[in-house]
Amino acid sequence: MTRCLEADSATFAYEDGLDVFTNVCASVHSGHVTGIVGPNGSGKSTLLRVLCGLLKPQAGHVMLDRKRLSSFSSLERARALAFLPQAVVPIFSLSVFEVVCLGRYPHLGPLRGLRPHDRHVAERCLHDTETVSLRQRDFMTLSGGERQRVLLASILAQEPDVLLLDEPTSALDIHHQVEIFALLRRLARNGYGIAVVTHDLDHAAHFCDTLVLLAPGKGVIASGLPETVLTESLLTTAYAAPIRVAEHPVTGAPLIWAETPEEGNEC
Amino acid sequence: MLTRARVLLVFALIVVSLGLAAASLMIGTETVSVHQAWADWRAGMTRYESPSLSILINQRLPRTLAALIAGAGLALVGCGFQALLRNPLATPYTLGVATAGSLGAYIAFVFELGGAFRVLGFSAVEASALLFAWADMTVIYLLASRRARLSPFVLLLAGVTLSMLASSGIMLMRYFASPDRLVMMERWLMGGVDIVGYEAVVALAIGVTPCLLILLAQGGKLDQLGFGHELAAGRGVNVPRLQAVTFLVGSLTTALIVSKVGPIGFVGLIVPHAVRTVTGSRHRVLMPVSLVAGGGFLCFCDIVARKALPGETPIGIVTALLGGPFFLYLLTRRHFTDWQA
Ligand SMILES: Nc1ncnc2c1ncn2[C@@H]1O[C@H](COP(=O)(O)OP(=O)(O)OP(=O)(O)O)[C@@H](O)[C@H]1O
Ligand SMILES: [Mg+2]
Numbered sequence: 001m002t003r004c005l006e007a008d009s010a011t012f013a014y015e016d017g018l019d020v021f022t023n024v025c026a027s028v029h030s031g032h033v034t035g036i037v038g039p040n041g042s043g044k045s046t047l048l049r050v051l052c053g054l055l056k057p058q059a060g061h062v063m064l065d066r067k068r069l070s071s072f073s074s075l076e077r078a079r080a081l082a083f084l085p086q087a088v089v090p091i092f093s094l095s096v097f098e099v100v101c102l103g104r105y106p107h108l109g110p111l112r113g114l115r116p117h118d119r120h121v122a123e124r125c126l127h128d129t130e131t132v133s134l135r136q137r138d139f140m141t142l143s144g145g146e147r148q149r150v151l152l153a154s155i156l157a158q159e160p161d162v163l164l165l166d167e168p169t170s171a172l173d174i175h176h177q178v179e180i181f182a183l184l185r186r187l188a189r190n191g192y193g194i195a196v197v198t199h200d201l202d203h204a205a206h207f208c209d210t211l212v213l214l215a216p217g218k219g220v221i222a223s224g225l226p227e228t229v230l231t232e233s234l235l236t237t238a239y240a241a242p243i244r245v246a247e248h249p250v251t252g253a254p255l256i257w258a259e260t261p262e263e264g265n266e267c
Numbered sequence: 268m269l270t271r272a273r274v275l276l277v278f279a280l281i282v283v284s285l286g287l288a289a290a291s292l293m294i295g296t297e298t299v300s301v302h303q304a305w306a307d308w309r310a311g312m313t314r315y316e317s318p319s320l321s322i323l324i325n326q327r328l329p330r331t332l333a334a335l336i337a338g339a340g341l342a343l344v345g346c347g348f349q350a351l352l353r354n355p356l357a358t359p360y361t362l363g364v365a366t367a368g369s370l371g372a373y374i375a376f377v378f379e380l381g382g383a384f385r386v387l388g389f390s391a392v393e394a395s396a397l398l399f400a401w402a403d404m405t406v407i408y409l410l411a412s413r414r415a416r417l418s419p420f421v422l423l424l425a426g427v428t429l430s431m432l433a434s435s436g437i438m439l440m441r442y443f444a445s446p447d448r449l450v451m452m453e454r455w456l457m458g459g460v461d462i463v464g465y466e467a468v469v470a471l472a473i474g475v476t477p478c479l480l481i482l483l484a485q486g487g488k489l490d491q492l493g494f495g496h497e498l499a500a501g502r503g504v505n506v507p508r509l510q511a512v513t514f515l516v517g518s519l520t521t522a523l524i525v526s527k528v529g530p531i532g533f534v535g536l537i538v539p540h541a542v543r544t545v546t547g548s549r550h551r552v553l554m555p556v557s558l559v560a561g562g563g564f565l566c567f568c569d570i571v572a573r574k575a576l577p578g579e580t581p582i583g584i585v586t587a588l589l590g591g592p593f594f595l596y597l598l599t600r601r602h603f604t605d606w607q608a
Contacts, residue, residue, distance in 0.1 A: 015414075052501055054500050054501065074503040075503040077503060079503075081501075082501065082502075083497070083498070083501030084498075084501075085495065085501070087495075088494055089494075091350075091493050092350075092490075092493040092548035093548060094547065094549065095547075098547075099494075102490060102494065105491055105502045106503045108487070112486075112551065158502065
């Protein structure tokens with residue numbers, strides 16, 4: 001089912017705070033990977049929470065397939081959208097397989113028992129995220145990156161149409177980062193709509209179809225194709241620091257780095 | 268998922284618990300021959316004619332039922348509160364319900380309301396305990412629900428503060444109380460399931476059973492909450508409602524139990540942890556097994572209370588004496604890799 005999730009001139013402020021963003025338009029389409037980038041505190045996580053309906057915008061709307069997201073029941077919403085928060089701190093020790101099975105929650109019947117189909121889906125998600133070998137491990141004893149992959153598996157087990165992922169690769173090694181981004185690309189090809197927050201601009205440039213760039217206190221300052229968003233002037237505005245963009249000598253992809261203050265002085 | 272060995276252990280735990288409940292019918296300060304009672308009953312005697320039947324039906328059965336209900340309820344609320352407060356130390360009493368209830372009972376003792384009235388199976392002392400426990404619960408809820416979600420920290424801090432306030436109230440009542448009243452108060456604080464007749468047990472059962480069913484129904488949602496409110500909300504759990512239901516229904520259950528049998532400690536702390544070592548942490552399994560094991564544990568403590576020493580030891584002392592060392596043993600056995608929050 002092709003889905004379209006959009007924020008329609010949404011404005012959001014936390015209680016007793018300034019607006020995090022004003023009149024923001026952003027969208028996630030089936031088949032596309034949308035990258036959300038920007039410096040710390042620019043409102044990336046907030047935008048994701050608004051998109052998934054956890055926070056209600058003070059003005060504007062979030063629309064899922066041209067219907068207001070707030071008109072869906074929470075379980076209907078959870079079957080369409082899955083949200084992976086930036087920080088997940090569990091308190092119970094569960095096995096990896098149990099953690100992945102938790103993702104089946106919105107599909108369970110009134111008695112909330114797992115059916116064979118649910119276990120089958122969980123197995124597939126373990127396979128997709130290369131976590132089959134962790135199956136019986138206690139989730140609490142996993143490394144940071146292993147946890148992230150297992151949590152991604154549990155989000156996939158929710159079988160949503162749209163994935164909203166907040167820094168799913170922040171703790172991953174270079175190999176697994178690329179693996180996860182490649183997985184997201186594959187999922188998008190199979191019809192998922194994906195929004196992913198990341199601090200890795202090189203990967204964002206390489207793997208995302210469109211990018212949304214946020215700046216602290218300004219909201220979305222640019223969105224569109226990666227090459228139109230990742231320019232030196234826009235990035236320098238967003239990060240309030242000199243950012244350089246060049247072409248990778250081998251791959252030809254954009255290569256982005258921040259100048260250290262010393263380097264800047266020398267120039 | 269449960270391995271076959273674990274399933275067997277769970278099964279054994281349930282059988283032992285039910286066995287303990289049955290044993291608590293047979294064992295007591297007076298020896299009652301069950302055969303005699305059975306023969307009397309077959310012979311068509313009423314409980315007024317047969318002393319064995321009378322003890323069994325008027326004393327043993329209500330007492331066992333009270334222990335079962337109280338143990339089951341406290342253990343289940345313990346599971347719920349540990350998940351709600353994200354804290355392994357949480358017990359049904361953490362939020363001050365028991366201390367406030369005790370203050371209520373003390374006030375009734377001081378003002379000699381003892382036999383003043385009975386409503387719906389609750390004596391004046393019990394009703395006063397219930398009212399104060401409800402007041403505690405209401406104040407905490409109003410404090411913590413000013414934001415969309417209940418904050419575990421606000422709940423904990425408010426609970427601990429109210430608990431301290433109630434404790435000083437208790438001190439004050441003790442200061443005013445006459446010596447003979449003081450003895451009654453102290454005894455109340457030690458707890459007791461020595462309930463005679465059915466009025467009290469039926470009132471307890473009618474109040475507690477629906478609460479337990481509601482709490483059991485939250486199991487799947489509490490699993491989700493264990494991974495944080497954002498992940499849970501993203502999966503479609505109504506987190507504010509789950510928190511409110513767990514808190515209010517849990518506190519109500521605790522208030523009812525404390526008003527009837529006093530603040531019996533330890534059950535709500537150790538039973539959930541002990542059961543977790545066997546069932547794992549999934550609430551859909553943990554909660555029902557804790558329910559049964561809690562009932563069995565309190566029946567066992569009551570048997571010990573009646574048999575270990577001449578006369579009767581207050582059950583609250585026995586739960587602590589038996590439960591404390593066992594809990595310390597558990598701590599050495601199991602690493603609490605979870606509960607990092
Ligand atoms: N629960 C909250 N209550 C009040 N203010 C908040 C809350 N969460 C975030 N903020 C504020 O909103 C702004 C945006 O925060 P947000 O978490 O969306 O940033 P972010 O772009 O995800 O940053 P990071 O890259 O560090 O994750 C920040 O100024 C932050 O301090
Ligand atoms: Mg963030």
